[in-house]
Amino acid sequence: MSNCWRLDDGHQTLVLAATDDLLPQVIYWGQALLGSEDCDDLAAAHKQDFTGGMLDGNPDLSLCPEASQSFPGQPGLRCRDAQGAVLHPKFRFVSAEKGWQALALTYSDPKLGLTYQAHFALTPDTGLISTWATVTATNPILLHWLAAPVFPAPHYSTEMLSLSGSWIGEFQVNSVPWTAGMHMRESRTGRSGHEHFPGLIIPECGTSNTAGKAYGFHYGWSGGHRMIAEELPDGRRQVQFGNATDSELTAGLHFETAKLYAVFSDHGLNGCAVAFQRYLRDHIVTFPQSAQPRPVHYNCWEAIYFDHDIPVLQDIASQAKALGAERFVLDDGWFGQRDDDTSSLGDWQIDPRKYPDGLGPIVDHVIALEMQFGLWFEPEMVNPDSALYRAHPDWALGPKDQLLGRQQMVLNMALPQVGDYLFDSIGALLHDYDISYIKWDHNRNLPISDAAQTRSSYALLARLRAAFPHVEIETCASGGGRIDFGILQHTQRVWLSDSNDALERSRIQHGAALFLPSAVTGSHVGPRLCHTSGRTFDMQYRAWVAAQRHMGFEMDPRELTEIEALALKDITQWYKDNRAWMANGDILRLDSADPSVLAEMQLARDGSRFVVFSNQLDSSAQINSRPLRLTQLDPNAIFAVHLLNRDKVHPLSRGNLLLKSQELQASGAWLMAQGLNLPYAVPSSIWVIEGRKLSL
Known part of the structure; x- marks a missing residue:
């Protein structure tokens, strides 16, 4: 390995390494590593074995996998010259610009007159990585496909979560198993689409809304996109996002992907969700009167x-x-x-x-x-x-x-x-x-x-x-x-x-x-x-x-x-x-032991207060409500919790539950470990539970 780069934000580490002057690959992305880690040693440890029936080595799963390197999966760039001849670039290192939590890498193929750039930027206050790629040509080319910088997907995962839908039925979460070969989704409607929201979350085994590791991706483009999640024959996995194929209708000299937003979470799916929510609200959307309430x-x-x-x-x-x-x-x-x-x-x-x-x-x-x-x-x-x-x-x-x-x-x-x-x-x-x-x-x-x-x-x-x-x-x-x-x-x-x-x-x-x-x-x-x-x-x-x-x-x-x-x-x-604190707070999806209950918690940015919405979608299989665990509270703090709409308790709820008559005071640790016992609920009803941290 001749080139290594790493980006850190205190929460996560991203390490890129290149063989000689070839395009680099992500050799590590996850929880923060020690600053003393030797990247060359990590790159060496990242190498995998090979055996019979394979090439005499594993072509790098680079930021833009190249067919010219005998890469066995989907390449990151597919293009033709103005006469229609397929181009197979061989990019080689030109330069690297390392800034404060930012990195720009330039590679070129002088013979074909192509230059490739990959950009990365970390946003420490959200934990989000934004990355994009450009291709520049000395002569016009026809672009079929250009992926934003490619990430590996974790081995310790059996599923990926994508969002699909239809008119009046958007944002349905689907679990797709990892299998050998390619899972591809493409929106060709000219907009991001009801059908294929440009996002993907890959949870590791055992991850829930509130706990475990997960990796999230969102492609910020409104004109149709393509997503590839591929498991190679050697077991490695890659994730690619880019504009819909063949959506550049004329030959050109410069092409650029939209930004791909990526996040690592060690707080379950909610860790990805909070990063996306905060980044969109705090770094992308600009309100005309930001100081005014919604x-x-x-x-x-x-x-x-x-x-x-x-x-x-x-x-x-x-x-x-x-x-x-x-x-x-x-x-x-x-x-x-x-x-x-x-x-x-x-x-x-x-x-x-x-x-x-x-x-x-x-x-x-x-x-x-x-x-x-x-x-x-x-x-x-x-x-x-x-x-x-x-x-x-x-x-x-x-x-x-x-x-x-x-x-x-x-x-x-x-x-x-x-x-x-x-x-x-x-x-x-x-x-x-x-x-x-x-x-x-x-x-x-x-x-x-x-x-x-x-x-x-x-x-x-x-x-x-x-x-x-x-x-x-x-x-x-x-x-x-x-x-x-x-x-x-x-x-x-x-x-x-x-x-x-x-x-x-x-x-x-x-x-x-x-x-x-x-x-x-x-x-x-x-x-x-x-x-x-x-x-x-x-x-x-x-x-x-x-x-x-x-x-x-x-x-x-x-x-x-x-x-x-x-x-x-x-x-x-x-x-x-x-609305003021909710607009700046985090929406946290709660894990419910009852599939008929859809519950979420909105938590103030400083953790001082929260509201829980426990939505009874349908009749429960059991008679009593199962306890509802909260999340992301200060475990050492005492919270005052009350049932806001207790006046809507149904006559079939006949027990003397504490929240039906008075406020509950309990530690964050208890609320997250034991959870709340709520009254009996009929279908299409909601319990609204408010909590505030008490002064110690």
């Missing part, structure tokens, strides 16, 4: 759909304000000739039939109520039945005879005139009205996977934010179809799902908490009768599910009974009283 949100979509009537909307806004809302969002239907979803996308001019005096009457009414005003757009789309398409059919992406999605096509965002038109149209409204919020929707797949589309959408978002820095933007794509750290560099809130079914939302939110903090995760109290599932839930259940994230309402407030309105106001006030 406002309670009201969206009118499921109250009116396309039926816009100014007096009705004014009445709804007034009632939403009385319930505790602090922001009113006017959703789809205010522009063009938009009476349903078949027309007018792209015509971002106010519909004079519905708003003869413009948006002024509704905006002024909302502002007079001391609420923020927000507006819905779907800028990247166009309906064939629109003035814009009739004037500029050449602005649509893909063939004219393509299959429509939701009666719409996609605008070619890479065309400068498209970006200018959208900036001018949206900007005019932001200039003319007191609008402080945009719901930015994206309701269909791209006809082709095109990385230029994503880069151009990012550029438009950045341009609007520079011109209107006071405006907050929510990313929505039929719910959770475009959620990733790439889009969140330009937005401040995600619409996690179009489902306001509180039970389904609970599952979706629980899965998303592996990556997303509460501050950016929108969650709304939906109608009594859920519009996507047809199920009915009481107000207590709906409101407590929404209060676990960035709370909002999305129903017609005129449907509420007096009892429902009172319950919603009370829980909304609880959210307001607690």
Whole structure:
């Protein structure tokens, strides 16, 4: 070994080592090593045996595995020259730049005119590693695949956890066993997608939410991605992430992956989750007014759909304000000739039939109520039945005879005139009205996977934010179809799902908490009768599910009974009283011995207080509730714990449990080892338990 590099942040160590001047490989990634460790010795100890039926050695599982090195698995770079000939680069060391907890490595193949760079940066306050790769060519090349720097996967693991889903069923956690060969997932829809969230968590054997070792990955790109998790014939394992294959449609001289975010945890899955949550909240998302609390949100979509009537909307806004809302969002239907979803996308001019005096009457009414005003757009789309398409059919992406999605096509965002038109149209409204919020929707797949589309959408978002820095933007794509750290560099809130079914939302939110903090995760109290599932839930259940994230309402407030309105106001006030510390706290998934219970704990950043939500999804197999263990508390501190909604104890709960009548005082050690005994719970109900650390 001739080159070794290591990065440390006090929690973890990453060691790279290279054979001679070849590309380096990760020879160690895990809990912090002694500073006195000799990297050359570690590199020597990392070598594995070989035997019959193999090469006379093991080709390095490098940062960019090369076919030219007889690597037996998937290579990290696949490209062709401008004439279509396959290139097999042989990269050799050029230089290394080592900074404070950062590293940049440069390698080249002079014969092919290719240069490869790998970048690494550690963020000590979160434990997250961000890494990306670039390839530069002296002559244009056609890129098929470029992986971000490649990591090995642990041998002491039998499964990997990925997140899949569908419309109104996002962020479902799936366990996939490690087997010989390749497990590949690819989103080719032109967005990160409902189907394949760009994340992966690899737990070691015996790891749970709260204990054990795990390795987490997230690829921060919104334009479709590819993930490879491969077990080689010799037993080694690799993880690759990059943009979707063949999404660079033209030859070029420079290509760059998005950032791959990686984290090592020795606190179970929660260690990965907390690192991702903190990094996104503290280092990626930039809020227009970061010092202000997250406002309670009201969206009118499921109250009116396309039926816009100014007096009705004014009445709804007034009632939403009385319930505790602090922001009113006017959703789809205010522009063009938009009476349903078949027309007018792209015509971002106010519909004079519905708003003869413009948006002024509704905006002024909302502002007079001391609420923020927000507006819905779907800028990247166009309906064939629109003035814009009739004037500029050449602005649509893909063939004219393509299959429509939701009666719409996609605008070619890479065309400068498209970006200018959208900036001018949206900007005019932001200039003319007191609008402080945009719901930015994206309701269909791209006809082709095109990385230029994503880069151009990012550029438009950045341009609007520079011109209107006071405006907050929510990313929505039929719910959770475009959620990733790439889009969140330009937005401040995600619409996690179009489902306001509180039970389904609970599952979706629980899965998303592996990556997303509460501050950016929108969650709304939906109608009594859920519009996507047809199920009915009481107000207590709906409101407590929404209060676990960035709370909002999305129903017609005129449907509420007096009892429902009172319950919603009370829980909304609880959210307001607690949102400051919750927005900066950690969401911790709890291990439940009862599969019918979905439980999580939100812990203040300083560990001084917490709230537990124990969600009874279904009937339990046993009669009594099993104890619920808490996590990440100071074991030597005493906590005062009380059941916040004890007034909702069901008549079938007949025992004299302590929490039903009084406060519990117990050590963090006891709460984590023994856990809480909770009252009997019926399906679709939640226990809310608050705790605070007592002064010693």
